[in-house]
Amino acid sequence: MPLYLNDEQAMLRDTAKDFIAEHAPVKHMRALRDANDQTGFSRDLWKSFAEMGFTGILIGEDNGGLGLGHVEAGVVLEEIGRNLSPSPFLATAVAAVEALKGTAQAGKYFPGILSGDTVAALAIDEQAKFRDSVALKAERSGNGFKLTGKKQFVAHGHVADLIIVAARTAGSADDEDGVTLFAVDKGAAGLTAEAERMADSSLTTRLDFDGVEVTADAVIGEVDAGRDPLDRLLRAGRTGAASELLGVGGGTMDMTVEYLKQRKQFGVLIGSFQALQHRAAHLYSEMEVARAATLRAQQMLDSGSDRADEAVSVAKAQAGLATMLAVQEGVQMFGGIGMTDEFDIGFYMKRQRVLAEMFGDANFHADKLARNAGY
């Protein structure tokens, strides 16, 4: 399989590009922020994502979805990133769908995701820096379980219809095994959600599970064997975040290069200065490499390669690093106006920071690779 989009994927990209640029450009995000929106995204937009078929990209045809793959999901996410569109797409249609795929819950939740009625949130993080540890406790209680503990950095957690919770049913926090994934419905008794506005204007939630009772049906997959669906969720989330980062970085780079061709100082276009040309060319190189790494990870996930995990870490880390360079160079090259709220580029910088932390930053993934390689 060559490492570029095939014709169908390129068509989907064109469709997503036009649709998202028209319905959810940066000014859509700005308007939500200025209105002090408390949902974090537009439900109408989510509905229209469903009408376009986007929410069913990763859902199999037998479940009424399109049965496509991570490459296609990535195509949509890149446009979300490029337009800074607030959307539950990554958490719901990518990460949650992958976790639920092939489990008994698929039949329950996929119809709502396909129709754009269901929004999912991922209750994975327990600390400020992502770690592969799960301390939130799930204890047997009657026929079901009782969940006790805290989660944070949960996008859409305060409005989500479905919360996927990583909980500990055996062992201790850092153990690989003994994790169980639960599907918790909105409004569960004992669950409090405190929404926090993030630097990028998105809303994430601190969740407090105070003996939240769930039935045995809420288990995703098998008890104590939640590592499988959790890994699926993380792999999908990480590659998806890498794609969204490519959009953020690519959008920043395009705006910046365009500005270098318009802005004059000392009577000449600033893009004629070699000091800026070389930095722009270096940025281009980093972004291209990140793009290749991301596409490879997606293709490996889609083909079920046993080397996908490593490729996913490489993609998430490299996309995070390249995009960090993009937003830093962008703000610097725009000069004073890059610092103004009126101008969009600052939004890109803020979004990059949030996505870089999501599901583990570059250092986390570099460390993970090093451990796996034996050093």
Next chain:
Amino acid sequence: MSDLETFRADTRAWLEANCPPEMREPVRSDKDAVWGGRDQSMLSPAQKAWMDKMGARGWTVPDWPKEYGGGGLSPAESKILREEMQRIRARNPLNSFGISMLGPALLKYGTEVQKREHLPKIARGEIRWCQGYSEPGAGSDLAGLQTSAEDKGDYYLVNGQKVWTSYADQADWIFCLVRTDKSVKQAGISFVLFDMASEGVSTKPILLISGYSPFCETFFDNVKVPKQNLVHEENKGWDVAKYLLGHEREMISGMGLGAAGGNPLVEAAKKGADTILRGQIALFEIRAKAFNAMSEKFIDDLKGGKAHPAQPSMMKYYGTELNKSRHELMMAAGGSDALEWESERSNKGSGPRAWLRTKANSIEGGTSEVQLNIISKRILELPS
């Protein structure tokens, strides 16, 4: 099974049966690379066998047409062959400037006679080529070259000097840029081929900071070059030169991938690195693996006709800077062991010598700064 699956199974079986175990060992030094040429006395029996077996199938140049000694493989088949070779960590049977540089240029610009004469010998490793490009006064400003080729009817009389000619002292033939018109710059350059055994050709190795002499000064004193050895038209050599440079940059970018078989940097890290160095190596490995994906993508884009013509500049820039970083980290990880210059234990200082050699990566084939200029102008279309 699909045709490609059959091809993969057949290829896997053939490689297993024919790739000697020695040729699956990591490349330790320059000496492990096989360059081919008239003098093959330096080759080990395994190197010779591997080169000959692969050459006989045309798999030293898998995607060249069969009639010129290639394997005639499709892009998808070539990719499978690369993957299967990587799977068993097979070394390249033959690395040569003929394969990576001259061949592609001849395929595009050569006459039928030139192709049939030169390409099969390149594919089988019979003739080793060197590149006559840089001159003392023409480095980054390559088109300022002065080596002259005077029209003498049925031959050119070539006079001048080249420098940084890699392995000129071991090469059999040279592809060379010469000036056929002094009144114009790029449009006065021609591309010619000649035998290094021709009268009037002499070479002088240059001792480098590594203690080795991979580069030479090359002198031409009234060298007669038959006119049929002109590639493309007279005064249009710059087109050939640029096209070939793209391929040279692709080849050099391969440095970014590191040596085939094993990862000495990871091995060094395992022996013990402090936490900060460990982190630096881990972050380096992210970039190296991402670049590995980029290299695959670049080949796919080229074969699919989707690569920007200036993309080799990006590959060359990134790959060489990466390789320099790799060797800096290897030196840091090796500590004082990595400083030994002559001991047997250090394989005669292969580590530090390789480290110093990489410093040329971002100079040869166009400096990093030249590549960044090309990306700025041709890809980003920034103003002059």
